[in-house]
Amino acid sequence: xxxxxxxxxxxxxxxxxxxxxxxxxxxxxxxxxxxxxxxxxxxxxxxxxxxxxxxxxxxxxxxxxxxxxxxxxxxxxxxxxxxxxxxxxxxxxxxxxxxxxxxxxxxxxxxxxxxxxxxxxxxxxxxxxxxxxxxxxxxxxxxxxx
Amino acid sequence: xxxxxxxxxxxxxxxxxxxxxxxxxxxxxxxxxxxxxxxxxxxxxxxxxxxxxxxxxxxxxxxxxxxxxxxxxxxxxxxxxxxxxxxxxxxxxxxxxxxxxxxxxxxxxxxxxxxxxxxxxxxx
Numbered sequence: 001x002x003x004x005x006x007x008x009x010x011x012x013x014x015x016x017x018x019x020x021x022x023x024x025x026x027x028x029x030x031x032x033x034x035x036x037x038x039x040x041x042x043x044x045x046x047x048x049x050x051x052x053x054x055x056x057x058x059x060x061x062x063x064x065x066x067x068x069x070x071x072x073x074x075x076x077x078x079x080x081x082x083x084x085x086x087x088x089x090x091x092x093x094x095x096x097x098x099x100x101x102x103x104x105x106x107x108x109x110x111x112x113x114x115x116x117x118x119x120x121x122x123x124x125x126x127x128x129x130x131x132x133x134x135x136x137x138x139x140x141x142x143x144x145x146x
Numbered sequence: 147x148x149x150x151x152x153x154x155x156x157x158x159x160x161x162x163x164x165x166x167x168x169x170x171x172x173x174x175x176x177x178x179x180x181x182x183x184x185x186x187x188x189x190x191x192x193x194x195x196x197x198x199x200x201x202x203x204x205x206x207x208x209x210x211x212x213x214x215x216x217x218x219x220x221x222x223x224x225x226x227x228x229x230x231x232x233x234x235x236x237x238x239x240x241x242x243x244x245x246x247x248x249x250x251x252x253x254x255x256x257x258x259x260x261x262x263x264x265x266x267x268x269x270x
Contacts, residue, residue, distance in 0.1 A: 033187055034187055036183050037187060037189075040179050040183060041184070041194060044177065044198050104188070128192075129191075129196065132197055
């Protein structure tokens with residue numbers, strides 16, 4: 001009986017940590033596989049993840065819900081990312097949302113105009129753990145430092 | 147190598163309660179899913195598994211990754227080690243007398259029967 005109670009408490013602690021206070025991450029990518037990979041990985045790491053296929057969908061989503069961070073790929077679809085970036089920075093309500101640009105291809109480099117405050121470029125060749133560290137630090141700097 | 151020798155220290159030293167076992171099976175299924183998805187877009191790094199495990203599971207349940215998983219650094223061997231560990235946990239669940247394993251755990255186990263291979267096609 002005692003172990004059942006302990007199990008339930010453990011489960012509730014875990015369920016609570018899974019459901020509450022989860023930062024929202026908006027993933028913008030045209031590939032369903034990349035979206036799903038990020039969805040599963042970030043969900044495992046404690047994020048509440050939304051996914052959209054392009055910048056226009058992202059802008060629509062932003063009118064409903066404010067994520068703590070937006071994630072897109074810099075190495076592909078530069079025009080799409082530039083469109084997203086300009087949409088973000090042209091709206092006062094969205095201007096503060098940090099943008100993380102990752103690159104899968106080792107050769108990919110970010111465009112110069114994105115190298116500014118609130119935009120982080122993370123090559124995945126440095127490791128997905130580094131990408132997740134940057135993500136946590138971006139969303140909650142105090143937690144990342146602790 | 148028999149089942150006892152292969153069993154991870156985390157499982158053999160401290161029996162896990164059934165709820166924790168069920169949650170681990172589901173969590174491992176998602177980890178395996180993510181590894182396969184990243185592999186399909188040619189991202190073979192698995193370092194994130196240690197980081198996520200440390201933040202989300204070790205901190206919650208005190209369950210460390212087995213040594214076999216920690217020592218496996220390439221995507222294939224790490225996937226195999228995680229899948230093997232998931233099998234152990236499911237076997238332990240099934241061996242509990244009078245306990246019916248939930249459909250979710252069985253489904254998770256079945257989902258993970260698929261394996262990635264070096265020749266897998268990119269789904270991107």
